[in-house]
Amino acid sequence: MASVVAGAKRIVVKVGSSLVTNEGRGLDPEALTRWAGQIAELRRMGREAVLVSSGAIAAGMQRLGWKRRPHALHELQAAAAVGQMGLIQMYESCFRQHDLLTSQVLLTHEDLADRKRYLNARSTLRTLLGLGVIPIINENDTVAADEIRFGDNDTLAALVTNLIEADALVILTDQEGLFDGDPRRGAARLVAEGRAGDPALEAMAGGTGSAIALGGMLTKVLAAKRAARSGAHTVIASGRENDVLPRLARGEPIGPQLVAERATLAARKQWLADQLQVRGTLTLDAGAVKALTVQGKSLLPIGVSEVTGEFDRGEAVSCLDESRREIARGLVNYSSAETRRILRAPSSEIEARLGYVDEPELIHRDNLVLV
Ligand code: GLU
DSSP states (O other): OOOTTTTOSEEEEEEOGGGTBSTTSSBOHHHHHHHHHHHHHHHHTTOEEEEEEOOHHHHHHHHHTOSSOOOSHHHHHHHHHHHHHHHHHHHHHHHHTTTOOEEEEEEOHHHHHSHHHHHHHHHHHHHHHHTTOEEEEEEOTTTOOHHHHHOTHHHHHHHHHHHTTOSEEEEEESSOOOBSSOGGGSOOOBOOEEETTOHHHHHHTOSOOOSSOTTHHHHHHHHHHHHHTTTOEEEEEETTSTTHHHHHHTTOOOSOEEEOOSOOOOHHHHHHHHOOOOSEEEEEOHHHHHHHHTSOOOBOGGGEEEEEEOOOTTOEEEEEOTTOOEEEEEEOSSOHHHHHHHTTOOGGGHHHHHSSOSOSOSBOGGGEEEO
16 A cells, blocks of 8 residues: 555644654754755655644753753743744754745644634644745643643644645654554554554554653544544654655555545534534424434524523534434524524514524534534
């Protein structure tokens, strides 16, 4: 099988701390030079690339003269804030040698859970790519410490893959690969390919990572599952292989190739399906349930019999059938107070009841996803 990166036009590359530092002691200029060179090569091959890179804490420790990694979270966050400067400066000068401009983008998972911020991040990244600039992304460690605690830039890289609808996610690691059993207990084989989201892969990846890269294989396998939601394939490749990125892009299958098989949800719907928090519920009568699930229609106020929760226009709500089973999620066009006044009413009566009308639908089909 050829590498899943072979046909990819837009690629997210994730490198962990251990691949940009000397065993966590400080930034490794040679390593950064190599990554910049390989990404420049991808650009020359006509591919777009986004880099998700850790390494800020290690760089900060070096700048601050700290010999040992502190334990306190606030000290780690401070080191990351100092080190992010060094990391980005070094990338900037490495990419300059290839006449490429870089940009710094610091994100948190929460940023991508908020619809407005999600849209802002998306248009910024798309604009940067359009300008030929290489976005260099890290977690915003000052306000979120997920990566510090869980080694979770793998998840962030997958969210970015969804955000910009990339074709492939390349997770580079210092680990040997994904085994179909425990290599310490006998004949385990390296996994060469699989289906992103296959629960068997999660079972194989159950272990934890090294002291420097906390991510382990499990977060990588789960990241592949998440990336597959927007149709992106994932490869978990060794960052110790020479020229790994251009070789992957030329089709060489290095590391497990995790193929996205599910039909993709449009980005907006995917974002909706990901929303863990809904602000309220709408109970639908049988006619409205049928309109949504069978006929693919929007939700009109006439089909809603009950409203719970407090929400504003534009917030996520859950649609329930009469037995209170969730059938859909969507972004609502009217607040909970307004919805209570227009429920069971035909759309032509909205204006009479509210004194104005924003939209005839309570939830437009484009803002609705069946669950
Ligand atoms: N985002 C952090 C960094 O770039 C976390 C990595 C770590 O925990 O070492 O350094």
